[in-house]
Amino acid sequence: MTHTFGFLIHPLEVADVYRKVPAARHFPDRWIEAVMPLAPPIYVSHITGVRSPYGEADGHFVSVALTPRLMTSLPEARVVAKLVQAGRMAAEKGARILGLGAYTAIVGNAGQDLADRLEIGVTTGNSYTAATGVEGAELGAQAMGFSLEEAECAVVGATGSVGRVAALLLARKAKRLRLVGRDLPRLVRLADEVRLATGVEAEPSTDLHGALVASDVVITVSSAVGAIVSPEDLKPGAVVCDIARPRDVSRQVAEARDDVLVIEGGIVEVPGEVDFHFDFGCPPRTCLACMAETMMLALEGRFEDFTLGREYSLELVEETLRLARKHGFRVAALRSFERALSEDEVAEIRRNADRKRRGRVQVAVGAGS
């Protein structure tokens, strides 16, 4: 029997609207953003072919015509009402569980308000996203020739729904952990939680640049509407796993830093012959971890509210890892700025990092002599 899910998406920037409505590019962005809140939800595509040895699922993408800027600036009740409309559209198509993409998972108490108003199950997908983010960072570090146990690590956006769990998972593995955000009291509370759960002393920090330049591994998962990680922020040889959508790492890093490994976090291979009938930027047969969490619940026939709110338990994370293993979801090969990374490219990054570190040592020795 095929079980059906829905998944909410939205344009990450006004330019995404041009792809769907080419005539929109003739108008200023602020005009487009002024009319977007008036648009009804848009049915995008039928997702077919999700199949594991234990079940089959299909799904429906429904888009809400709101950018991250609109979702954070409009009254929250109005945004949630739009999401409810979109969720009902998915339910009318047969969805019995709804996943929330990008900012649709952030507003309305991280999915809770939406779940309270819909008759079908809802999940933000953040449990599996956090788990795959840490796994991606670990794979990145391995590719660069070191382990998390010997690495200074940082989580940016640590007090968020994904960031908190990424921090709890990373604390058990990292040599040292910095928790980075903008609100110090919340970061201190999180550091207390990390200590209680793991015995590890994590360091709260609101100094983004200072924390980044000291870190070998960074998981960045803030809800900033624009890039917050710049070329000058990163240590030579650093691994940055960017889970945020829109991305936290500036594109300039790709041009200016050939000695750091920036990987797209939270991209997952889907079991079966999945066809999304829509290009949302992932390679064929892969999707974002939040979509994968929705799919695995559909494959299981678990039409229940799952990951909701900002403080869900690690048991949910364990459960998604178990379901991922059972159904055959796995973290995809390393990608950087929408491109697959070859082993040769990673080796080149390692060589560039070594050269840069040697250069720094020579400058330091020269300055000291």
Ligand SMILES: NC(=O)c1ccc[n+]([C@@H]2O[C@H](COP(=O)([O-])OP(=O)(O)OC[C@H]3O[C@@H](n4cnc5c(N)ncnc54)[C@H](OP(=O)(O)O)[C@@H]3O)[C@@H](O)[C@H]2O)c1
């Ligand atoms: N790849 C995937 O499958 C996937 C899945 C789910 C979510 N995501 C993405 O992950 C990101 C976070 O989602 P979430 O649900 O965890 O959001 P969230 O609960 O709102 O948390 C975001 C965190 O970012 C911090 N933050 C915001 N602006 C910041 C800035 N300029 N500098 C530093 N920290 C900042 C916020 O803390 P303060 O306000 O206190 O600073 C907050 O703790 C979003 O971009 C979302 O689209 C991706």
